[in-house]
Amino acid sequence: MSERIARLEQEAANLKVSTSAKRDGILQVVGALAMVAGVVIAFVAYQLSLDKADDRDIQSLIILAVSMLGLSVAGAAVFLRYSLARFLRFWLLRQLYEGQANIDRLVGALGQPNSSEEHEVAEPEASR
Amino acid sequence: MVSPVGNGRAPADTPLLELVGIRAAYGGIDVLHGVDLAIPPGAVVALLGANGAGKSTTVKVTAGLLPPTAGKVYVAGHDVTGASSHDLARIGVCTIPEGRGVFPNLTVRENLWMATQVSGRLDSLEEGAYARFPLLAERRNQLAGSLSGGEQQMLALSRALVTDPAVLVLDELSMGLAPIVVQQLYEIVAQVAQEGISILVVEQFARAVLGIADRAAIMVNGVVAHAGTPAELQSELSSAYLGETT
Numbered sequence: 296m297s298e299r300i301a302r303l304e305q306e307a308a309n310l311k312v313s314t315s316a317k318r319d320g321i322l323q324v325v326g327a328l329a330m331v332a333g334v335v336i337a338f339v340a341y342q343l344s345l346d347k348a349d350d351r352d353i354q355s356l357i358i359l360a361v362s363m364l365g366l367s368v369a370g371a372a373v374f375l376r377y378s379l380a381r382f383l384r385f386w387l388l389r390q391l392y393e394g395q396a397n398i399d400r401l402v403g404a405l406g407q408p409n410s411s412e413e414h415e416v417a418e419p420e421a422s423r
Numbered sequence: 424m425v426s427p428v429g430n431g432r433a434p435a436d437t438p439l440l441e442l443v444g445i446r447a448a449y450g451g452i453d454v455l456h457g458v459d460l461a462i463p464p465g466a467v468v469a470l471l472g473a474n475g476a477g478k479s480t481t482v483k484v485t486a487g488l489l490p491p492t493a494g495k496v497y498v499a500g501h502d503v504t505g506a507s508s509h510d511l512a513r514i515g516v517c518t519i520p521e522g523r524g525v526f527p528n529l530t531v532r533e534n535l536w537m538a539t540q541v542s543g544r545l546d547s548l549e550e551g552a553y554a555r556f557p558l559l560a561e562r563r564n565q566l567a568g569s570l571s572g573g574e575q576q577m578l579a580l581s582r583a584l585v586t587d588p589a590v591l592v593l594d595e596l597s598m599g600l601a602p603i604v605v606q607q608l609y610e611i612v613a614q615v616a617q618e619g620i621s622i623l624v625v626e627q628f629a630r631a632v633l634g635i636a637d638r639a640a641i642m643v644n645g646v647v648a649h650a651g652t653p654a655e656l657q658s659e660l661s662s663a664y665l666g667e668t669t
Contacts (some may be wrong), residue, residue: 299515299587299589299619299620300439300464300499300589300619302515302589303439303498303499303514303515303516303589303590304499304500304501306513306514306515307498307499307500307501307503307514308499308501310498310501310503310506310510310514312502312503312504312505312506312510391526391527391528394527394528394568395527395568398527398528398566398568398569399568402568402569
């Protein structure tokens with residue numbers, strides 16, 4: 296017993312309480328902002344480059360535009376990562392509950408002494 | 424109640440799990456109004472109360488599924504308020520949720536595998552689980568969803584126990600089960616308690632659990648209204664379940 300408690304005490308002492316839910320939300324917003332800002336800045340930089348006569352200015356603005364496109368791609372990846380994680384968690388939970396409900400219904404139907412009567416009763420509900 | 428400590432080493436009498444002034448809400452609706460509860464090392468504590476008293480919400484806070492709006496959760500004297508459910512499970516606070524806490528589309532064996540996360544250890548852990556629950560050995564390749572309610576609870580218990588927890592939180596173990604099955608399950612819980620695992624049993628039906636509990640607490644309207652030994656609480660039970668709060 297003491298070994299188990301000692302392990303718990305040590306694990307609890309080393310536990311770093313994370314606020315991952317808040318962090319996920321923040322990163323999702325940051326990703327969306329980076330995605331939008333990257334595209335906007337890249338477009339503005341490209342437009343500005345059209346008015347420049349000096350090759351060095353044009354190159355600088357094009358480099359900025361390409362960099363911003365990179366930022367946009369990275370932002371999209373971050374946004375997708377954290378928004379899909381939340382969506383997939385809910386999807387997994389829903390799958391589990393629906394699977395449980397289906398199996399309960401099947402097991403219940405198989406356990407009925409007269410399954411044909413049960414089928415007639417259950418059919419209108421299933422067709423809804 | 425023993426005061427929580429946060430200085431690294433937990434004295435022997437420090438509760439393994441302690442809730443101090445826990446408040447919790449769903450949306451804007453307060454459900455818990457300052458719950459104080461302590462689980463001493465090696466003890467079985469029963470948390471009783473009528474439907475809607477806040478028992479399952481207390482379990483959710485304890486398991487890290489619902490962050491409290493106020494109050495602290497301590498494990499072995501260390502503040503773990505706000506810790507996630509998987510972190511708490513990893514350090515040894517294992518919760519079996521209300522209803523059937525199994526994966527219905529996985530077999531018994533796969534359910535046990537899900538708990539271990541380490542494939543190399545599966546065989547030995549599996550044999551340990553089957554030694555405790557021989558019925559599960561016969562059904563190791565059967566889908567968990569097709570097991571009876573009692574068998575599913577046995578599977579949930581065995582899956583929790585293969586992780587070798589220090590604290591086990593059981594929420595409404597008897598829900599939807601025949602009295603004879605409930606009795607069998609609580610006999611198993613008593614055996615588990617004898618191995619030194621501290622257990623918090625949340626139960627609506629007091630008689631089922633008081634026989635194995637060292638201490639009990641009765642929740643009424645989101646607070647622990649009475650606490651003591653099962654013998655001390657016998658007189659309080661009827662009033663708590665009939666809705667009297669004083």
